[in-house]
Amino acid sequence: MTVQPSWYLVLSALLFTIGVAGVLIRRNAIVVFMCVELMLNAVNLSFIAFSKLNGDLNGQVLSFFVMVVAAAEVVVGLGILVAIFRKRSSTSVDDVNLLKG
Amino acid sequence: MPLLPLAGFAVNTLLGRRLGQVAGWLATLLVAGAFAITVAAVIELLGKDADARVAILRGYDWFVSGNLRVAFDLRLDPLSATLALVVTGVGALIHLYSIGYMAADGRRGTYFAWLNLFAAAMLTLVLAQNFLVMFLGWEGVGLCSYLLIGFWFTRPEVPAAAKKAFIVNRVGDIGFLIAMFLIFATVGSLDFDQVFGRVGSLAGGTATAIALLLFLACTGKSAQIPLYVWLPDAMAGPTPVSALIHAATMVTAGVFLVARANVLFQASSAAAATVVVIGALTALLGAVIAIGQDDIKRILAYSTVSQLGYMFIGVGLGPIGYAAGIFHLVTHAFFKAQLFLGAGSVMHGNDDSTDIKEFGGLRRVMPITFVTTMAAWLAIIGFPLTSGFYSKDQILGAAFDHGGVGMFAWVVGVATAGITGFYMSRLVFLTFFGERRWPEGRHPHESPPVMTVPLLVLGLLALIGGFTLSTFTGVGGRIQEFLQTVLGQAPEAGSATLSAFWLSVIATGLALVGAGLAWYVYGSGRVYWLAPRARFAGVWRALYAKLYVDELYELFTVRLGGALVRFLAGPVDQDVIDGAVNGVAGAVSTGAGRARRLQTGLVRTYAVGVLGGAVLLLAFLVIRSSA
Numbered sequence: 001m002t003v004q005p006s007w008y009l010v011l012s013a014l015l016f017t018i019g020v021a022g023v024l025i026r027r028n029a030i031v032v033f034m035c036v037e038l039m040l041n042a043v044n045l046s047f048i049a050f051s052k053l054n055g056d057l058n059g060q061v062l063s064f065f066v067m068v069v070a071a072a073e074v075v076v077g078l079g080i081l082v083a084i085f086r087k088r089s090s091t092s093v094d095d096v097n098l099l100k101g
Numbered sequence: 102m103p104l105l106p107l108a109g110f111a112v113n114t115l116l117g118r119r120l121g122q123v124a125g126w127l128a129t130l131l132v133a134g135a136f137a138i139t140v141a142a143v144i145e146l147l148g149k150d151a152d153a154r155v156a157i158l159r160g161y162d163w164f165v166s167g168n169l170r171v172a173f174d175l176r177l178d179p180l181s182a183t184l185a186l187v188v189t190g191v192g193a194l195i196h197l198y199s200i201g202y203m204a205a206d207g208r209r210g211t212y213f214a215w216l217n218l219f220a221a222a223m224l225t226l227v228l229a230q231n232f233l234v235m236f237l238g239w240e241g242v243g244l245c246s247y248l249l250i251g252f253w254f255t256r257p258e259v260p261a262a263a264k265k266a267f268i269v270n271r272v273g274d275i276g277f278l279i280a281m282f283l284i285f286a287t288v289g290s291l292d293f294d295q296v297f298g299r300v301g302s303l304a305g306g307t308a309t310a311i312a313l314l315l316f317l318a319c320t321g322k323s324a325q326i327p328l329y330v331w332l333p334d335a336m337a338g339p340t341p342v343s344a345l346i347h348a349a350t351m352v353t354a355g356v357f358l359v360a361r362a363n364v365l366f367q368a369s370s371a372a373a374a375t376v377v378v379i380g381a382l383t384a385l386l387g388a389v390i391a392i393g394q395d396d397i398k399r400i401l402a403y404s405t406v407s408q409l410g411y412m413f414i415g416v417g418l419g420p421i422g423y424a425a426g427i428f429h430l431v432t433h434a435f436f437k438a439q440l441f442l443g444a445g446s447v448m449h450g451n452d453d454s455t456d457i458k459e460f461g462g463l464r465r466v467m468p469i470t471f472v473t474t475m476a477a478w479l480a481i482i483g484f485p486l487t488s489g490f491y492s493k494d495q496i497l498g499a500a501f502d503h504g505g506v507g508m509f510a511w512v513v514g515v516a517t518a519g520i521t522g523f524y525m526s527r528l529v530f531l532t533f534f535g536e537r538r539w540p541e542g543r544h545p546h547e548s549p550p551v552m553t554v555p556l557l558v559l560g561l562l563a564l565i566g567g568f569t570l571s572t573f574t575g576v577g578g579r580i581q582e583f584l585q586t587v588l589g590q591a592p593e594a595g596s597a598t599l600s601a602f603w604l605s606v607i608a609t610g611l612a613l614v615g616a617g618l619a620w621y622v623y624g625s626g627r628v629y630w631l632a633p634r635a636r637f638a639g640v641w642r643a644l645y646a647k648l649y650v651d652e653l654y655e656l657f658t659v660r661l662g663g664a665l666v667r668f669l670a671g672p673v674d675q676d677v678i679d680g681a682v683n684g685v686a687g688a689v690s691t692g693a694g695r696a697r698r699l700q701t702g703l704v705r706t707y708a709v710g711v712l713g714g715a716v717l718l719l720a721f722l723v724i725r726s727s728a
Binding site: 020100 | 703704
């Protein structure tokens with residue numbers, strides 16, 4: 001039984017959905033971050049899969065871009081998170097609601 | 102020419118209080134100087150060929166805006182020269198008279214300053230070469246009229262009368278303004294020569310509209326139906342002012358305007374007919390109301406309204422009547438100025454009383470006033486060979502020959518002539534004849550020479566102004582030939598069914614019948630003079646109340662207008678307009694209040710929104726690509 005390209009896509013969709021669900025459901029900011037990473041990497045997986053399927057390198061190049069951006073985003077996000085934690089000693093995203101109208 | 106009185110205005114405004122008695126003499130001399138210049142100019146005009154009698158003095162460019170160029174050009178032609186002669190000549194006499202009349206007034210300097218300003222504005226009006234400069238003079242005389250009516254502003258009714266005059270005039274002035282806009286919009290210029298040269302290219306409706314709007318301005322300035330109501334109230338001003346502004350000059354500005362714009366009125370038969378009908382009706386109405394007044398100046402005021410009606414009949418008739426209308430303007434300036442000055446002299450000698458019930462028998466104590474007033478009286482009732490006889494006769498003759506509307510005007514005019522004979526004789530008999538009725542302690546006396554000299558001059562002019570300016574027989578005439586350059590040749594009288602002789606016999610006869618009736622009631626002593634008043638009490642009350650026209654106007658303007666304004670200010674403004682404004686603000690505020698709740702501050706709610714949006718977008722793309 002050989003690995004079909006559709007399997008990659010199914011796995012990618014599965015990971016993305018888990019990420020979405022995590023972002024929407026979990027309160028812990030660190031977990032939310034991890035879920036966001038999960039979504040990004042699910043997309044990366046599908047990029048790679050399509051790249052292999054179509055035989056060109058664009059998808060692979062794009063996944064590198066995503067990784068770079070994700071790394072930068074994590075740096076900034078964790079910095080904010082540490083600052084919030086120092087102020088409030090909590091990592092729950094629901095506690096950060098100062099901007100409500 | 103206008104510069105001299107203007108200088109007088111400046112000097113008297115600045116120094117009037119210190120000049121004292123000199124202010125009056127200065128003002129008089131300056132107007133007399135303007136008169137001398139006008140006479141010189143007229144003599145020069147007469148020396149030229151009939152066709153070349155137009156001199157245009159190019160002044161500086163007043164302002165240029167886009168393709169509108171308004172220059173301060175002045176125009177001297179036979180028409181404006183005639184008017185300028187009247188303004189400066191009669192004006193100088195009235196200035197002279199004012200020196201005596203206002204001798205006791207502390208604010209002489211101001212008075213003469215305004216009187217000079219008036220003369221300057223009036224000259225600007227008659228000498229203007231385009232509509233805007235004319236409008237400048239037009240508004241200038243209106244302003245001076247307002248100032249001078251309100252000269253004795255401490256009396257309660259005086260400022261009200263001044264304001265009434267000003268506001269009623271504004272109504273007419275709007276007509277002038279809109280007419281100017283229309284002229285500029287269609288012709289592209291306000292210069293008389295250019296406008297009149299291009300009248301032929303105007304659409305009929307436009308010409309009618311312009312002419313009617315101009316005539317609206319005339320009804321305001323010249324006190325015609327429906328805007329005549331301000332003139333009788335304007336008698337609150339000093340009497341020389343009434344004589345100068347509200348009898349001799351300013352109120353004739355409307356007649357002058359029609360004559361000046363005669364090309365426009367000829368282009369529209371409807372507008373010309375309107376002028377004739379309004380003139381005729383005003384002549385009749387003014388004369389009828391004059392019967393029932395007891396105030397000597399009010400009688401004269403209504404008489405002025407009535408005589409102005411005659412002039413409008415004349416100028417409305419077309420080329421056949423222009424010269425007659427202007428001729429009547431001139432003679433009327435003579436005899437009505439005299440009548441007002443005579444009335445002023447009577448008031449001066451009677452402690453400023455204006456009630457003819459309190460006079461009577463004044464002919465013995467005021468001989469000069471009496472004799473000169475008799476001369477003017479003969480003129481206004483159209484006694485043969487006096488000035489009024491010639492001019493009124495020519496208007497009525499022209500109306501008769503014109504036919505159509507003219508015939509209507511002729512009938513009304515002849516009837517008015519009869520009524521005029523009655524009310525003017527009533528005035529004269531009650532004032533100068535009969536028993537003395539003035540209260541004890543009053544000592545009527547003749548006025549000083551500075552006042553009687555103008556009376557004598559004007560009285561003489563009222564007598565001889567007719568055949569010197571026209572001809573002895575009343576056919577054709579010098580002034581008519583003089584005016585021909587501007588007003589065009591009057592067509593020869595057609596096959597009239599009645600000869601000119603019989604026409605004047607009818608009119609004069611009726612006037613004499615009226616005068617005789619007045620003599621029987623008020624002069625002969627055979628009937629107690631208050632008896633008709635009791636006998637026809639109802640009619641008398643209506644006449645005395647000026648036929649309730651003021652009340653009618655109050656009903657329409659004050660009551661209905663007030664109700665309309667209250668409606669606009671209340672329900673419309675507060676509820677509809679403010680409501681719309683406040684409603685929009687309220688709706689935005691409530692909407693924002695609701696929308697505010699969307700911003701929860703919870704990151705995960707936003708995430709749901711982003712996800713939902715992405716899903717929707719994706720669904721849309723999928724559906725579109727599969728469809």
